[in-house]
Amino acid sequence: MGTITTNDIRNGTKIMLDGEPCTVVDNQFVRPGKGQAFSKTKVLYLLTGRTVEKTFKSGESIETADVMDTEMEYLYNDGEFWYFMDPNTFEQVSADKNAVSDKAVYLIEQDKCSITLWNGNPIDVTPPNFVVLEVTDTDPGLRGDTSGGGSKPATMHTGAVVKVPLFVNIGDKLKIDTRTGDYVSRA
Amino acid sequence: MTHWKPSASLQNLKARAQLLSTIRGFFAEREVLEVDTPALSHHGVTDRYMRSMTIDVSSKELGFLQTSPEYAMKRLLAAGYGSIYQICKAFRQDEMGAKHNPEFTMLEWYRLGFDHLQLMDEVYELVAKVLGSKQRQDLSYQQAFIEFLDIEPLSISDEALEQFARSNLGLLPEDLERDDYLSLLFEDKIEPQLGRNDSVCFIYDYPASQAALARISESDPRVAHRFELYIEGVELANGFYELADSKQQLARFKADNQWRMSNNLPEIAIDQSFIAALEHGLPECSGVALGVDRLLMAKLNSKDIQDVIAFPWDRA
Numbered sequence: 001m002g003t004i005t006t007n008d009i010r011n012g013t014k015i016m017l018d019g020e021p022c023t024v025v026d027n028q029f030v031r032p033g034k035g036q037a038f039s040k041t042k043v044l045y046l047l048t049g050r051t052v053e054k055t056f057k058s059g060e061s062i063e064t065a066d067v068m069d070t071e072m073e074y075l076y077n078d079g080e081f082w083y084f085m086d087p088n089t090f091e092q093v094s095a096d097k098n099a100v101s102d103k104a105v106y107l108i109e110q111d112k113c114s115i116t117l118w119n120g121n122p123i124d125v126t127p128p129n130f131v132v133l134e135v136t137d138t139d140p141g142l143r144g145d146t147s148g149g150g151s152k153p154a155t156m157h158t159g160a161v162v163k164v165p166l167f168v169n170i171g172d173k174l175k176i177d178t179r180t181g182d183y184v185s186r187a
Numbered sequence: 188m189t190h191w192k193p194s195a196s197l198q199n200l201k202a203r204a205q206l207l208s209t210i211r212g213f214f215a216e217r218e219v220l221e222v223d224t225p226a227l228s229h230h231g232v233t234d235r236y237m238r239s240m241t242i243d244v245s246s247k248e249l250g251f252l253q254t255s256p257e258y259a260m261k262r263l264l265a266a267g268y269g270s271i272y273q274i275c276k277a278f279r280q281d282e283m284g285a286k287h288n289p290e291f292t293m294l295e296w297y298r299l300g301f302d303h304l305q306l307m308d309e310v311y312e313l314v315a316k317v318l319g320s321k322q323r324q325d326l327s328y329q330q331a332f333i334e335f336l337d338i339e340p341l342s343i344s345d346e347a348l349e350q351f352a353r354s355n356l357g358l359l360p361e362d363l364e365r366d367d368y369l370s371l372l373f374e375d376k377i378e379p380q381l382g383r384n385d386s387v388c389f390i391y392d393y394p395a396s397q398a399a400l401a402r403i404s405e406s407d408p409r410v411a412h413r414f415e416l417y418i419e420g421v422e423l424a425n426g427f428y429e430l431a432d433s434k435q436q437l438a439r440f441k442a443d444n445q446w447r448m449s450n451n452l453p454e455i456a457i458d459q460s461f462i463a464a465l466e467h468g469l470p471e472c473s474g475v476a477l478g479v480d481r482l483l484m485a486k487l488n489s490k491d492i493q494d495v496i497a498f499p500w501d502r503a
Contacts, residue, residue, distance in 0.1 A: 007281060029284035032378075033370030033397055034425070036236040037281065038360075040375070053357025055371065058281060060360065 002064045006039035006056045014046075014067040017054065021046045021065035021118045029058070046116065046123055047098070065118065072115045074107045074127075082107060084115055084122070095122035105160035106131050106178040127178045132187040133158055135172045151183075190502040194493040199483070203495060206317060206483050207274060210294060213313050219270045219296060224259030226252055226276055230458035233443040235450075238280035240289075252278035255476055256295050257400070258461040261429075264297055264472060265464035272296035274479065285491050286421060288499050292479040299472045303401075303412040303428035306473040307389050310416055310424055313477075314387055318418075318486055322386035328373075328393050328410070335377045340369055341394060341409045366396050381417035388417045400436070401427035416477070418485045426475030433465035 004013070013024045026042040037058035044051050046067065056062065072084035072093070081094035082104065093115065099122045100107070106127040107113070116124035138154035154164040154174075162176055164183045173187040193200070214221065231239030231251035244250035253259075256273050263271055277293045298306055311323055332340040338351060345365055352368040353359055356375055363371075381388040391414035395403050398411030412428035430436055440457045448454055483495040493499045 007283075029282065029287060030374050031236070031282065032374030033366065033393075034236075034399055035366050035370045035397070038371065055357065055359050057360045 003061045014065040016063040016065045021067045067118045074111050100125045105158045193497040214272045219272050222271045222273050224256050231455050233440045233455045240278045254279050262464040265467050270298050294479050295476045297472050297474040301473040303473050324388045379420040390415050400430050423481050424477035428473045431469040
């Protein structure tokens, strides 16, 4: 594991704090009161998702975290783990529920996902920005109503529940934004 | 990626040229002499936290780039050259960010017979000339802490101060000193609120422990006659009712060097010409350093120093 100093910190730098990998999301050099200088940072703890304000003395050394984002293909879920494959090396990794979190309902086999690896293990999974899901349950559609007024819940084949326009029917294929969970259009 | 193009627009560089011309006009009217002292000197600063850049002047000799023109200008003052000003480049190691460039432009001036309050008035006149008329607020360091944080910075116990800082500033390094807590609180909680709503704010009478080159107050020895100017939450200037006591100055330099050595930093040879000038006698005066780049940022409503410097360090 490498070390850097506060001078090397940029937004996006991955560092270890309290045994947990973190991303620096903000970094500001300050030298208040003509005294010693500090780096005032905001860090996102990647395992717990909490954001904390953290001040370092300028020049202080910091342990880096071996964290990288890589693109992998989603294979399948065995009930406990979600399996992904590197399309170049065919190497497979398994992500647990903590890593996949609420994104599980957007995972479609063979979709390319961004996987965050810490020491080679997945800690976060980001599906493509848009996926196409099929409606398996919703109230009957109102024929001809394409005006977009009003919405209703619909359950997708992956288990995702999405607010959709009233005209949507069971069996429809819908484009969903995975970042917000919002309906975009019919696919 | 090579950035050959300037980061500052032509319009901003024209404003810069205009600003320099305004400053020169301001001092010409007041018969303050423009001087030009060396940027490269035999001596660096003993400051605990500010580091001078070093230069190979010859194969045998190391030189230092100035962090401010203070020592040379005080030698001119001691030699009897009267009130003086200078617009120059200053250099400081490791200072980089939205409000910092390692090489920056400083306006420094000294006024004979002025105390810090009179100099604050003149700083205000210059700023008003550049930025147009603004509301002025003067707050002592103590008043600022009471108004914005409801704590009394001069008398609060070390323990209570540490506890207050740690519960208000997120995760802080261990082993900080009293002045670190005060400075971090000031920077995070007070500074951003100073000089808002088209006003300028002077903070004055800093704790004696942050005196730097300022005189200690005779009426309240807990504070020193030092002031800073803030506009839109940004520090623009730092001034002193100057310390004229060569013995006290030498003692501060030695204390700095003691501290440097106990913190594994190199000892810096003390500038004996400066001490000799003080021994000869510095006239009663006040002096101030003002960040020209930051003043231009305030004029142009810019939040990034790159907007006002043609080639900041990453393109220099």
